[in-house]
Amino acid sequence: MPILHAIILGLVQGFSEFLPISSSGHLALVPWLFGWNDFADVTNGASIEKAFDTALHLGTLVAVLFYLRTDLVGYVREGIRIVVSPQRANRQMGKRAWLFVASAIPAGIAGAIGQQWITDKLGTPVLIAVSLVVFGLVLLWADRQQGTRDVSTFTRKDALLIGLAQVLALNPGTSRSGITITAARKFGFSRDAAARVSFLMSVPVIGGAVLFSLVKLVRDGIPDGLIAPMIAGIIAAGVSGWVAMWGMIRILRTRNFNMFVMYRVAVGFGVLSIAASSWR
16 A cells, blocks of 8 residues: 555544544545556455555544543543442543543444445445435534533433434535534534533543444554555544644634534535546
């Protein structure tokens, strides 16, 4: 795999993981648009592609851990305290920490059960394009709601309903951050808080997926020739992921999600046009 391809895909993963535009969709569309077949003509290509995908997600995991490091230290500390020493814990923060963990359960179960079906049936350019447009318009609708709630008001109901909404992100093109932000806005969170809820919910989801994939990668071994592209992809995904989170929070303090919706609709219709032509 060329280092340049790894860097580009790392940048795509980092920016699109935390912006509401779908990382899985973009990671499928970019090679399709440019005609890259880095894993198609090699032995165990599917396994190698999954190993590289794991590396990119490791980069974005590092990015979100670094960006939210202050919040996460508090959540981990109080989450442990509420279990081992309840009298010393900040009970509200400790409960909220476990709610963020619990919010990952629906997507985790759905992903484990339907992984093969998702791989076989979803992720085509046309389905990704349609999903970009449809769920972009859903985000536009939800963003019109008035919301003043902050992260401290996150409840069991939020963990359940936003967690269930997160299952839809298993479909490439939906966007994990997009659907969780959409649900959070619908349930009254401010734009800034909705983005932070999405970031916090990403930690157990991405962390669990990366841990599962790393165990398999360690067991099977890193494919020959992939170490350098993996390192390049991790760095690119980590840096761009941090920039994406930093930038979006600042944008949302004064603006709405319209620019992301317009981007999704434009890319969606662009892909549909290309798919209908003889170019790809």
